[in-house]
Amino acid sequence: MNASQRTPHRFTALETVKVPRVMRATFYMLLVGFLAGLAFLIYAPWLQTATGRGAVTTLNPNERKQDINALVPGRIEEWYVRDGSAVEKGDPIVRIADIDPQLIERLQAERQQVDLQLQAAQSALATARLDERRSRELFEAGLAARRDYEQAQIRIAEMEGRVAAAQATLNRADVSLSRQSVQIVRAPRDGFIQSLNAGDSATYINAGDVLATFVPDGAERVVEVFIDGRDVALVKRGDRARIMFEGWPAVQFSGWPSVAVGTFGGIVVAVDQSAQPSGRFRVLIAEDKSDAHAWPEERFVRFGAKAQAWVLLETVPVGYEIWRQLNNFPPELPPGEDAAQTR
Template sequence: MTLRALHMKHFTALQGVRTPYVFRTIFVTVLIAIVLAVLFLIYVPWVQTTGGRGTVTTLNPNERQQEVNALVSGRIEEWYVGDGSRVQRGDPIVRIADIDPQLLQRLEAERGQVEIQLQTARNALATAEIDLRRMQELFQAGLSARREYEQAQIRVEEMRGNVAAAEASLVRTETNLARQSEQLITAPRNGFIQSINAGDEATFVSAGQVLATFVPETQTRVVEVFVDGRDVALVQTGEEARIEFEGWPAVQFSGWPSVAIGTFPGIVETVDQVAQADGRFRVLIKEDPNAEEGWPEDRYARIGTVVRAWILLETVPVGYEIWRQLNNFPPELPPVSADGSTNGSQGN
């Protein structure tokens, strides 16, 4: 019998004390959980992201929402479209009539008069040039005075000035006539009339006034988001991104984009060189042409739809990411290759 067993015979109450089974179970469970948590923080990867909210837009300014302006001042004579109307290129939108209904006729009559004046000036110039050649021959033969020869030269120059003035007057008249002829405003391309901004018939409008809002039909969509200035240096052209469209069911795991549901892939197209007034930078993200899943159809993600985007950066351990977030540090910088370029290790 060992010494411990010999002594334990004198402590009968101590012999009756045993560690409960449930406590041993809890201890083992907590120990395993701690070990698993440490392994999780060290070895499980986390994809760092940066991004923000924005809207769907387009790169080509011709495909963005446009305003239809009045080309001349006048009175609205007739509308050919209404809110939501679909138009083809060249279809009439509105006709504007001048306040003076006889203005076009008077301008055409004025052009005819100016053309007659121009022809008269040209005939006078031709006659003056004939006189100049005759006076030059007489002067060279000694049959005419120098003064008469110089006066003939002056008359030729005067006639040339009259021809130039008549041509300028004709150009002005034709310009005014062309402007007044642009009273029928047509659609610049295929699209839709989103709203009518001017009044009904008999409403007076001035040149340049907005008459309607036009939305082109064919559009190449991109996502416009605004990134915090602290993270903009980490965003590179060609970086991958995940996009969540408003109204589209989605479950996003920013650190594990491969298991995200309802988000769509994108590629960073460009990053603004100058910040906005609030200090954020605009980032344009286009659709990934190599992705298996494309963006939603236009009717689900129209121009102006609110989106949220996550730009994928470096892959780091989960523990490092938690430590970074607690200390409010910026994401990890991408490694720099020998030629000075950055090679980001983006996660999938």
């Protein structure tokens, strides 16, 4: 009998137990997934962004929504527009009438009287100059005293003062008459009337009261967003951004803007030097004309519409970006700025 026949087999039950194929497949799947996830975190690029929310506005204050004010006190006599009316530059908006219907006629009569006084003063001045010329000739010929010649010169100075006073009075009368005569408020530029804020002929208004709200046409749109102070130090003029407008269908991937759908390109044109009361900093983003997709028409994205912007910064691994977000660290500095800050 050999040795193998003399030694009994041990752990025969354990030898019959095998790892199930499902468990083995699960193990390999988890291992491959772990390695793939680790490789993804290390090697996959992620574009860092500074995010801000805001609204559509314009750079030029003349192109923003503005109030139409009354030029003179009085009452509303006639409206030429209504809510939503489109107007061109110079079109009448409202006519204002003074509470005294005879005011313009009295101002015109007063002006005529002042004009007559001016003409009389000018005639007197012309006469005084003739007298001064004759007095000078007689004085030079030795036929008149110096005192008469000096009195003639004084007379000219008095008449010149009266002419100047009459001219100033006439100018004031013209200003008063023009202010009361030009009582038609006109549109400052092309646009439309958003709302009328005054009543009818029973409503008395003062000079400067808001009559209507006017919105210009053809304004250059920009997006005004507010960015956290942690990230604003890395945002500068000329940085590119991606914008998502309210009500516009979009699928956004902030770290991979190339695969985003429904977002539009922008360029940072201004960054505030001081924070708003909320602690955030205002950043203005204009349309990127070089982008493949132009911004939606104004009828789709109007002034005041909400928007969200992502200012594009540096590219880092996905794992670093997750670690940064968990620790609430700021994004990476560009290489040139990092060296400059170190010095």
